[in-house]
Amino acid sequence: MEGLTFYALAYLAAAVFAVIISRRLGLGSVVGYIAAGVIVGPILHVSGAGSEYLEQFSEFGIVMMLFLIGMEIDPQMVWRLKGKLIGLGGLQVVLTLVAVGVFGTLLGFSWQQSALFGCVVALSSTAIVLQTLEEKGLLESDGGRASFAVLLFQDLAVIPMLACIPMLASVTTVTNSAHGETFFATLPGWASALLTLGAVVFVVAAGHYLSRPVFRSIAQLGLREVFTAAALLVVVAIAALMSAVGLSPALGAFLAGVVLANSEFKQELQNDIEPFKGLLLGLFFMTIGAKIDLSILLQHWAIVLVATLAMMLIKVGVLLPLAWLFRLRATAAWLFALGLAQAGEFGFVLLSLGRERNIFSEEMVSISILVITLGMVLTPGLFILFDRIVTLLDSRGATRADDEPEEGTVIVAGLGRFGQIVNRMLLANGHKPVVLDFRADVVDDLRKFGIRSFFGDAGRPDLLDSAGLAKANVIVVAIDDPDRAVEIVTYARRANPSIKIVARAYDRLHYYRLSDAGADYIVRELFGSSLEAAVLTLRSLGMHPYEVEKRRNVFIEQDLAGLKRMAPLFDGVTPVSDNPDFIAGFNDIGKVIENAMLGNRTAYNDLVRRGWTPPVLDDSHALKAEQSRQ
Template sequence: MNGFAFYASAYLACAVLAVFVSRRLGLGSVVGYIAAGALIGPVLHMADADAGYLEPLSELGIVMMLFLIGLEIDPKKVWKLRGMLVGLGGFQVVLTIAAVTIVAVLLNVPWRQAVLFGCIGALSSTAIVLQTLEERGVLESDGGQASFAVLLFQDIAVIPMLACLPLIAVNHGAAVEGHGANLLSSLPGWLATIATLGAVGAVVGGGHYLSRPVMRAIARDGLRDIFTAFALLVVIAIALLMSAVGLSPALGAFLGGVVLANSEFKHELQSDVEPFKGLLLGLFFVTIGAKIDPMVLQSNWAIVIGATIALVAVKVAVLLPLGRLFGLREDASWMLALALAQAGEFGFVLLSLGQQMSLLDPVGASTGVLVITLGMIITPGLFVLLDRVLAGLELTKPIAKNVGEPDSGAVIVAGLGRFGQIVNRMLLANGYTPVILDYRADVVDDLRKFGVRSFFGDAGRTDLLQSAGIAKADLLVVAIDDPDRTVEIVQRARAANPRITIVARAYDRLHHYRLASAGADHIVRELFGSSVEAAGLALQTLGMHPYEVEKRKSAFVQQDLAGLARMASLVDDAKHIADNDRFVAGFNDIGRVIQEAMLGRRAGYDEIVRRGWNPPKLDDSHAPNHESREPGASR
C-alpha cells in the first residue's frame, strides 16, 4: 500500500498515540505532534517521501490558525489592554529580537540567520501558556493579563515577520516567485502595486460586504453543512488570492478574520473552522517533527541544551525588568517572565519558511525545531520554578510593602468576582462592611473608587489573612472560583482561627466534601440555587401554581441537601466517583423518591410536599454537623 492513504494513516496513528501520551504527561499537544513526526521520520523514512502529499495540505493549518486569531480579536479587550499590548508587548518583541540577534552574531552566526533566530525567540507558546495559566486560576491576575497581552501582540507580530522575512532571504526572487508573484511579474511596478493593494481591499471589502449576505442567506435556509463548506471556502479563497499577488496567505487569512470578528456569524465560523484547523495544524507539526534528523540531536545535543537555556535566560532578562517598568509588582513580573520564557508554535512556521528560502540548512532547521520543542517540554518546570520564586517573595517581603494594610474586620470576603460581588452587596445593604481580598489589582482599584474597602492579595497567604484580622473576625466568605485554592484558604483560615464561621463556594458535590473536611461551616454549590430557581420557573411555565412550585422546590432542596450530608461517609478519595459502588448505590437510593415522581408514581414525593413549605435551616442545609472544633474532630 502506498500513496496518500498510507501516509495519512501512518501520520494520524502515530499522532493519536503520541498526543495522548504527551497530554497525560502534561506537555501539551504540540510536543506530542512533534514526537509523532520524529517517530515517523527515522522509523518509516517518510520525511521526504510524503512531502508532495501532506505538506501543502498541512500548511492550510497555519492559514486557518491565523484566521481564527483574527476572529478572536475583541476590540474592547484590545483597547482595555492597549498599554500592555502595544507597550509591553512591543518592547518585548523588539528587545528580544535585538538581544537574540546580537548574541547569535557574537557567536559567529550569519546575520540573516541571527535575525531569523531573533524573530523565533521573540515568540512564546500561546497554547501552552494560556492553558497553564487558566488551569492555575491566575489568568485574570495582573501577571496573567500581562502575559495574555504580550501573547496577543506576539501573534499579531507574526504577520509582519512573515511579510518581511523574504526581504532578508538569500534567494529573494525565488522566494517571492514561490509565493505566486509570477502572476504579476509581467506587469509594471506601479500596476503590480495597485493589484496587490486591490487584493487586500478585496479581502477587506469582500469579508464585510459579500460574505455576510451569503452567510445570512445560508443561515436563513438552515443549510448547516453548506455553512461549513462556505467557511472553508472563505479561508482557502483568501489564501489563494494572497498567494496569487505574492503576499503571505497567513496575512490574508488574518485580515479576513479581523474583518469578520464583529460579525454575527463569528462564533459559528469559529466552531466550523476549529476542527479543521486543529487537524491540519497538528499535521503541520507532525511534518515538522518528521524532518528532525536523529543524528543532529546526537551530535548537537550540547548546542540544543545550551541554546534552550540561553533563550530562557535572555527572555527572562528582557521580560522581568519590562514588567517592573510597566507597573507590575515583583510577583506578577516573575510570572510574566517565566511563563513566556519558551519559544512558540509560530517558531516552527518561521523555521519552515526560513528553510524554504535557504536561510537555514537542514541541520540548522532540525536544531531549531529541537530547541523550540525542548523549551515547550520544560515549561511545566518553569511554572514549578515560578512557585518557588513566589514562595520566596512571600517569605521575604512584608505585605505592607505591596498593598495597603487592611483594617481588622468582623467579616472578610475572599474574591470579588460574580459570586463575591453579590455577597458583598448583600452585606453592605444590611449594614456590614466586609474586608475584601482579591488578587486582581484593577478590581481592587475600581472598588476603592466606589468606596469599598478592598485590598490586593492572595487570600491563601497566611500573613495576608492575619493582616485582614482573621484572628478576631467572626465570618469568612470564600468566593473564589478555584476549587483547590478554596480548600487551601479554608484550611489556613481554620488553623488561624478555630472559632471563625466559614462560608465557602463549592464547584460541585465532590468539592463540597473536600471543603467540609477542610473545615468549612456552610458550603454553597455555585450553580445549585440558580438551577433550582430555573427549574421552578419551568414548572410555573408548565402551569403549576407559584405557591405549589415553592413547596416543591423546598422539598427538593431539603431532600438533596439531606442526602448530601448522609453520603459524606461514602466518599473515597482513592476511587473515581463512578467506580465507588457504595457511593453510586447511595446516590441512587437518595434519588429514589424523586425518580419515582419523575416516573409518575408520586405518592412518596407528594407526601413530603404536603408537609408544607418550610424553608430549610441553614445549619441543616449547607454543611455537615460540626460537633467539635477541636483538632482531630470528625467533620
C-alpha cells in the same frame, strides 16, 4: 504498504499516542505532535512522495489558525488592554528582536538570519502559557493579564513578520514558486503593487458584503455540511488569492477573519473550522518533527542546550525590567517574565518559511526546532521556579507594609462576581470585611470606595494570618479554583477551629471535598440561581406562587437529604466511578423526585400536601456540612 493510506495511518497513530502521553506529562499538545513527527520520521523513517503531499496539506492549518485568531479580535477588548497591549507587548517584541539580532550578528550570522532569529525568539507559546495560567488559576491575576496582553500582541505581530520574510530573502535565493511569484515576475512594479492592493481590497469587501448573503442563503437551506464546505471554501479561496499575488496566505486569512469578527455567522464559522484547524495544525507540527535530524541532536546537543538557556535568559532579561517599568508587583513580574520565557508555535512557521526562502540551512532549522521544543518542555519547570520565588519573597517580607491587611471579624477570600455580592450584602448590613484578592486593579478600586481590600493570594497562609484569621469570626471562601478553595478551608479550620467557614462549591463532588476539609456552610454556586429559574418557569406555566413555593421547598429538602446521605460515602481519594458504595447510594437517593420526573407524582404530591414551613437560613442555598459529617 505504501500510498496515502499508509502515511495517514502512521501519522494519526503516532499523533494519538504521543499527544496523550505529552498531555499526561503536562508538556502540552504541541510537544506531543513534534514527538509524533520524530517517531514517524527519523525513528521509523516513514517518508516518500506521500509525506510531501501531507506537508503541503498541513500548511492550511496555519492559515486556518490565523483566520480564527482574526475572528477573535474584539475591538473593545483591544481598547481595554491598549496600554499593556501596545506598550508592554510592543516593547517586548521590539526589544527582544533587537537583542537577539545584535547577539546573532556578533556570533557571525548574517543580518537577515539574525533578524529572523529575533522574530522567532520574540514570540511565546500562546497555547502552553494560557493553558498553564488557567490551570493554576492565575489568568485573572496581574501577571496573568499582562501575559495575555503580550501574547495577544505577539499573535498580531506575526502578520507583519510573515509579510517581511520575503524582503529578508535575497532575490537570487527566493523560491518563487512557493507563493505564485513566477506568474507576476514579468509585471512592472506598479502593476504588481496594484494587483496586491486590489487583492486585499477584494478580501475586505467580499468578507463584508458578499459573505453574509451567501452564508445566510446556505443557513436558510438548513444544510450543515454545505455550511462547513462554504467555510472551508472561504479559507482556501483566500489562501489561493493571496498566493497568486505573492502575499502570505496566512496574512489574507487573518484579514478575512478580522472582517468577519462581527458577523452573525461568527460562532458557526468558528465551530465548523476549529476541528479542521486542530488536525491540520497538529499535522504541521508533526511534519516539523519529522524533519528533525537526530544525528544533529547527538552532534550538537551542547549547542542546543546553551542556545535554549541563552534564549530564556535574554527573554527574562527583557521581560522582567519591562514588568517593573509597568509597575507590576514582585510576584506578578516574575510570573510574567518566567511564563513567557519560551519561544512559541509560530516560531516553527517562521523557520519553515525561512528555509523555503533559503535564509536558513537545513541544519540551522533543525537546531532551531530543537531549541524551541526544549524551551516548551522546560516551561512547566519555569512555573515551578515561579512558585519557589514567591515562597522566597514571602519569607523575606516582600509584601509592602501598606499592603498588610488589618485584622477583621469577617474575611472574604476572592472578589469575583460571587464574592462581590457577598461583600455588598455584608456592607449593607453594617459589617466591614477584610477582602483579599490577587487583582491589583480590583483592590485599588475598592479602596477608593473605602473598603478594606488588600492585594495577595488568599491561599497563602501568611496573608490569611495577617488578615486576622486567628481572631476572625467568619471566613467566606469565594474563589473559583476548587483545589485552592479546599486548601484555604483546610488551613482555616486548622488555624482557627472555632471559625465559621462559608465556602463556594463548584459542584456536588466539590461540596463533599469542602465538607471533609471542615467547611460549615457550603454554597453550590449555581444551585440557587438554577432553582430560581425553575420557580419562574413554573409560575409562567400558570402554577400558583403558593404551590410553587411548597414544591420548591420539598425539592430542596430532598436534595439536601441526598447530600447528607452521600457525604460519608465520598472518601476524597477513590474516583466516584470506582466507588461502589457511592454508586449504590447515588442510585438509591431521590427516588421520589425521579419518579415524579417520569410521571409518577403520587409520592411527590404526598410530600407537598404534608405542608411546609417558611424557608430558614440554611435550607435553600447552604447546608451545614458539620451535620453531614455526624
